[in-house]
Amino acid sequence: MVREKIFHVVNYLMFGIITLICAYPFYYMIINTISANDLSANGFINFLPKGFHLENYKQVIRLRGLSAAAVVSVARTILGTACTVFASAYLGFLFTQEKMWHRKFWYRFFVITMYFNAGLIPMFITMKTLHLTNSFWVYVIPTIIQPFYIILVKTYIESIPKSLQEAAEIDGAGILTVFARIILPAAQPIMATVAIFAAVSQWNSFQDTLIYVTDQRLYSLQYLLYTYINQASSLAAMVRSGGTGAISGAVLASRQTPSSIRMTVSVIVVLPILFIYPIFQRFFVKGIMIGSIKG
């Protein structure tokens, strides 16, 4: 049928365009950071890299604060994710234990916190009271309890046969042994899902630095990127001032411009996501499907 054929062509074309719109900006940034900077600044690099060099990366890595921020971001991602995953698994499991004292009440006590928020200033005052402002722990401790992940894990564990736990208990296993030996191995898929969600949100988090942290040594990569974007011109001058006065063609090609610095830092920040993303992609759909069944 002709109409059917037209529909398919249009459909493929539409999705091709949408995909291109989503992916091209990343490609554009990457090829521009490895191309000659004078060509890039004049907008000649649109499809293929020209004049390949890695000078941008070498210079940007030397920028003050970048390596410290990278350490902060990596540390908070690893620590924060580990804590969140553990707490979600632990609580998710314990809330499946019907014998718990007032289980329903305490479960609601956690879940209901998803739906209200004291607001920015009360949160700030709380963090201040707890001496968490300008502390690395502000990135980790407040994020440990995530009701949505607890729901995800609980729903998943409820689908594991109860007999497994009962058999272990007959053999004399305590509740924590059951958790460590039986539930943790069985719940790995959902924990992977929670881990990836938690890790991405830790890596991407920007607001907590903005609100709670003024100490430059504790800046996260995202926040640093934001400050770089807004003052890239002065940074380019700073990077360049190390160089000589004479300008030859070769120097121009590798000389940092505000936009080359911006893009290079952006690529450095986005690369970890680009790398882990395909590995974990298969977990998303599973997680979302479990999430859509209410806890």
Place this chain on the structure above:
Amino acid sequence: MRSLPAGKTPRSTIQSRRLFYCIVPFIILCFLFSYFPLYGWIYAFFDYKPPLKLSQCEFVGWKWFKTLFANRTQIGQMIQVMKNTFAMSLLGIATSILPMGFAVFLNEIQCRWFKNLVQTLTTLPNFISWVLVYSVAFCLFTDSGMVNNFLIGHGMIQAPVKFLDSDTHTYLWMTMWNLWKGLGWGAIMYLAAIAGIDPELYDAARVDGANRLQLMKHITIPCLLPTFFVLLMLSIANFLNNGMDQYYVFQNSFNKAHIQVLDLYVYNVGMTGSSLSLATAVSMLKSLVSVTLLLIVNSVSKKTRGETII
């Protein structure tokens, strides 16, 4: 079964308590970061000046709530902020149909690798932060960005167009970035729902001579509507919560009037501007309205669908 010795707690009670003790540390954590901050609402009733202690500050009662509507400029500002909030939320709700359409049409694509490629690449933007989205916007749309270079290079314009440092179509731009970031991700939920539709439904309809369009219209879309309604209700409940990351990073002195949604306004007033107490008052009002909205939406959902959303 042996009888319990007198004066001892039954075994089951001990066990039930022990289970509870296991979660106590987490209850404390949850209390500290979710319930304890509510105490901070008290600041809305004082004239709080940061270095001072609360006890040294003057109790002002409803002053800040009245200030919000005290004079014409203040009312004008509030109206503008509410207008921005409503515009962003309404545009968000209006475009929330698009992920469903995306999923329905993507489902029509039979080539597996193409489908996977589309799904992978379109969900990618969801996993980058708003700062990075801003960075992408910056390198595409500044004076020397790709779009301006392209347009000038092809003689379509003479001077670079200021896309970011201007206040034209701010709402549309923000909605567009929202879509760029969220369209593919939003579709995943619908794709999962489509995968759950009984294939026999399609077979039966095909036997009756239904064509592709009719299958979409009479089977796929009706099967997705429940998911759509749940998400719609949630977005209505979150009407006032636009978040602030997106608007904060895109904010500049040109577009401030139209980009300042309620969440950003609270930040601007509280952290950089005039008064912590005033900001607390605003966010307190916001929270109360949001919870009310949630409760309303929840009871509507209970009445119409027989299911709650919370």
